[in-house]
Amino acid sequence: MQKYSVNQYLIETVLAWVKSGEIAIPEIQRPFVWDGSKVRDLMDSLYQGYPVGYVIAWKNPNVKLKDGTLSEGKKVLIDGQQRITALTAAILGQYVVNKNYKRVKIKIAFHPIEEKFEVQNSAILKDKTWLPDIAEAINGDLFEIADNYFELNPDVDKKQVRNAFSTLINIPKKQIGMIELAPDLDIETVTEIFIRINSKGVVLSQADFAMSKIASNTEYNGNELRKAIDYFCHLAIAPDYYRHIIDNDPIFAGTDLFQKMQWLKSETEDLYDPEYTDLIRVAFTSKFNRGKLSDLVSLLSGRNFETRTYEASIAENSFALLREGVLNFINETNYKRFIMIVKSAGFISPKLIRSQNVLNFAYILYLKLREQSENAVSIESYVRRWLVYSILTGRYSGSAESYFDYDIKQISERPFAEYLKEKEAGELSEAFWNSSLPQSLDTSVASSPYFLVFLAAQVKANDKGFLSKDISVCDLITHKGDIHHLFPKEYLKKNGLDRGKYNQIANYAFMQSEINIKVGSKSPKEYFELINTQMEEQNLQVTGISTKEDLRRNLDMNCVPYSIDNMSVQHYQDFLYARRRMMANKIREYYFSL
Structure with missing residues (x-):
């Protein structure tokens, strides 16, 4: 079955269809995003006789009305809206709805001596050698326009100007190609045809068709x-x-x-x-x-x-x-x-x-x-x-x-x-929580959906940030706090681990920057020795947590094994394995509490 036909139509015919509603250009299906220079270039291409590509229309199926008669379907423009809208603006002088949803006019001026187009501006309006708006010329009386022009510019080559005027007003007689898709095609086929025809490879989604x-x-x-x-x-x-x-x-x-x-x-x-x-x-x-x-x-x-x-x-x-x-x-x-x-x-x-x-x-x-x-x-x-x-x-x-x-x-x-x-x-199942989920947490991607669920679980539980006494994970997320490494990145790099190894989500936790600075590039064993000493002396500099019980509660809510306080680089892989399982368990408890 032939899925489409390819025809050439006069631009004036296509514009007549637009005016009559035979071709439906949705007002804000896609706002007119071309700037004036693109409209100018389109007019210049038509004036020079260059091809301007094809537009694609899909004819709506004929619809049975309540009285049993058929309503003839309109053509819905699904590709080429910008070109057709540009033609209605420049040739018919119609308003367009721009990307800010304002109704504006785009006026294209023409210089018949130099045979060039430009977007109308204040300088052009003051220069009598320009026709300020080609829509007025194309839709007006050629002889009257020529006479007015020669009166303002008596020294020009009249034959040259008349030829330029003649070519200009014949732009609507130029042709534009239209690929017309059969009305009985399903949406998937229309999508496929669009993608194959469109040289830019633009994917027109089914939502775009729905919006049209x-x-x-x-x-x-x-x-x-x-x-x-x-x-x-x-x-x-x-x-x-x-x-x-x-x-x-x-x-x-x-x-x-x-x-x-x-x-x-x-x-x-x-x-x-x-x-x-x-x-x-x-x-x-x-x-x-x-x-x-x-x-x-x-x-x-x-x-x-x-x-x-x-x-x-x-x-x-x-x-x-x-x-x-x-x-x-x-x-x-x-x-x-x-x-x-x-x-x-x-x-x-x-x-x-x-x-x-x-x-x-x-x-x-x-x-x-x-x-x-x-x-x-x-x-x-x-x-x-x-x-x-x-x-x-x-x-x-x-x-x-x-x-x-x-x-x-x-x-x-x-x-x-x-x-x-x-x-x-x-x-x-049990296999998901005990095996699949911990394995899924074995990644270096901080935007992993599993890690994000873990953070949501922490927010819901009102957990505090790692080593924080009062600042919550919720506070840190809301106020652009940072994720830091439990085994500091510089420490692991110094010990020969590459990016994929030290950037593991089981090594991530939301931590106040000031705490992270105090942790520095020390091993967990070193910075926990410092924390324990300061808690004993009540000289709290790394963290505001002052008791071992509070420290353990903080480790629990951040799914950090207690044994971290005695860990160095040789324990890193064991740490990751243990923390992944703890994170998976927390996610499980969170899920079933929802």
């Missing part, structure tokens, strides 16, 4: 929904952007969607700052009980999976359901309670969670359990435990979509407690 689909829909307010998704994500990172929306998008600012996200204007929490991909995935999966975004694209098109036809009622219902999902996501109570649950598990900083998909599914789980009217106490425990289970097993680090799809179906069809118990029995 949402943004190009006006019948069910998809364009408004797309703005809500985009603005929420922007506000989550930059709350002061709120004022910009009020000033520059008053229509959206008057919607109920905007009212629901106003709380973000004073929100500074950065633990979970979603991108649009995250928001759409959570909203979709939690409401549709599906994990594959390709299904969302199909459902928003009105696809009936049983009859393989497209029906307007399915599209309408899908947009309504997605809107519910988005509103649930951006709801202040939901969002803040979810963050509170994550923090209550010890994950107080984004530095402690490497996988955004772990947070995404934890939020999906929270929303789903609320929908199922699970009691609040159980929800907190289940979300905390699933979050940590997901990190420890690397559940969403590979084929995340497939696992999302599988997990949401299980959660929708049976009690979550039953499903969680099954996963724990299969993947968090």
Whole structure:
């Protein structure tokens, strides 16, 4: 089956399709990020007769309406938006929405004597040898424009200028290539075609397709929904952007969607700052009980999976359901309670969670359990435990979509407690805690998810930093404290150990810098002799800990074997082995306390 056709169209034909809506360019699917110089260069290429590449459009399938008639599908532009938007700006003189979501005009000037283009500026406006805006020339009366130009510039070569004017106004008669993808292709095939055709190797994700689909829909307010998704994500990172929306998008600012996200204007929490991909995935999966975004694209098109036809009622219902999902996501109570649950598990900083998909599914789980009217106490425990289970097993680090799809179906069809118990029995067995986890802690990567879970366990237990009397691990993480070596790095280097050996996470602990300085490059035996002497003399210089009992408690909470006080380099490997097992045990106790 031919998956696409390749055609050449006049630029004026493509622009007419844009004006009529035959080609849908979502307003903020991807903001116009070209600067004026790129628009200028595109005009120059067309003027010179150079090729400007292909655009890719995917025709929406024809949809069956309630009265049984078919609605002709529009073409959705999935690649080439910047070029087409540049043409509408320069040739039609239309506004574009820039990367700051401001409506602006990009005016391109033309010098007919030198036959060159430039972005309009104040100097050009004062120079009568320039046509200040080619849109006015292309859409105006050529004879009148020429007469005005010759009146201002009587000494120019009129034949040369007329030829330049003629070439300029014929730019819309130049051709642009369009690759039109068949309407019955599935999303995976469209993605594959896009990747193969696109010479830059840009990966267009299924979320991008979903966003295109949402943004190009006006019948069910998809364009408004797309703005809500985009603005929420922007506000989550930059709350002061709120004022910009009020000033520059008053229509959206008057919607109920905007009212629901106003709380973000004073929100500074950065633990979970979603991108649009995250928001759409959570909203979709939690409401549709599906994990594959390709299904969302199909459902928003009105696809009936049983009859393989497209029906307007399915599209309408899908947009309504997605809107519910988005509103649930951006709801202040939901969002803040979810963050509170994550923090209550010890994950107080984004530095402690490497996988955004772990947070995404934890939020999906929270929303789903609320929908199922699970009691609040159980929800907190289940979300905390699933979050940590997901990190420890690397559940969403590979084929995340497939696992999302599988997990949401299980959660929708049976009690979550039953499903969680099954996963724990299969993947968090005695062998995991006693063998697999200690082996996973055998790494030099400080951002290891297992080490981050260990730190979360310390935060939840309100543990103190290594050798600290009062300063907690939570304080050190929050206020940018440092991870230091229990067997000092310089000491191990001096004894011939390389980077991979001394930078072991079983040799890491959060430690106050002033304590680390006192420890210096001494062996543990040496610096513990100093600590013990100072405790006996109550001359506390290395640490504020003043009794052996307090010292042992500190070693316990940091999973440091007591025997460290008599260790030198020859004991290092035994130390690492012992501490890994202690760390694994702490993580285990922490997990089952959640």
